[in-house]
Amino acid sequence: MICELCGAEVPRTKNVAIESTVLSVCASCAKFGDEVMTPVVRRTSMPPVIAQRLEARSRRLTPRDVYAQGGEEELADDFSARIRRAREERGWKQADLGAKINEKVSVIAKLESSTITPGDALVRKLERELGIRLKERVQPIAAKKQSASAALTLGDLVKMQGESR
Ligand SMILES: [Zn+2]
Numbered sequence: 001m002i003c004e005l006c007g008a009e010v011p012r013t014k015n016v017a018i019e020s021t022v023l024s025v026c027a028s029c030a031k032f033g034d035e036v037m038t039p040v041v042r043r044t045s046m047p048p049v050i051a052q053r054l055e056a057r058s059r060r061l062t063p064r065d066v067y068a069q070g071g072e073e074e075l076a077d078d079f080s081a082r083i084r085r086a087r088e089e090r091g092w093k094q095a096d097l098g099a100k101i102n103e104k105v106s107v108i109a110k111l112e113s114s115t116i117t118p119g120d121a122l123v124r125k126l127e128r129e130l131g132i133r134l135k136e137r138v139q140p141i142a143a144k145k146q147s148a149s150a151a152l153t154l155g156d157l158v159k160m161q162g163e164s165r
Contacts, residue, residue: 003025003026006025010027015035076135082134083112086131
């Protein structure tokens, strides 16, 4: 049997309740929860909070793999600041920039307040007119070769929670 907390292969597991979830865990992990003696209907899905955290974590892990396999350009997080800075350096009002790239002033205002994000065509117009780069290639971080699902155990989550306390 496999401990659902640490992933260890053990001859038998105990059912314990940890943060309102019943898990089959090994003897050493059983101390993290309260043992449940009566057979219970196993949850088929994780509680939403844990599922959300694991999902958020897997989202953070996935992009590294994507970029490690060749890299993709992404709209810079501070694209709105870049647009505003470049426009102000030229002494242009939002309306001036709008006129140059044939967009409404409201579009410029929304871009500079991050209310909207520019599509590819608009990115190219802004980059050309302002002489700036709005997209950037994210540098791959020494990518660990591990699948997101294998990396994500409840044991990791317990560790993560422990670190944040
Ligand atoms: Zn265990």
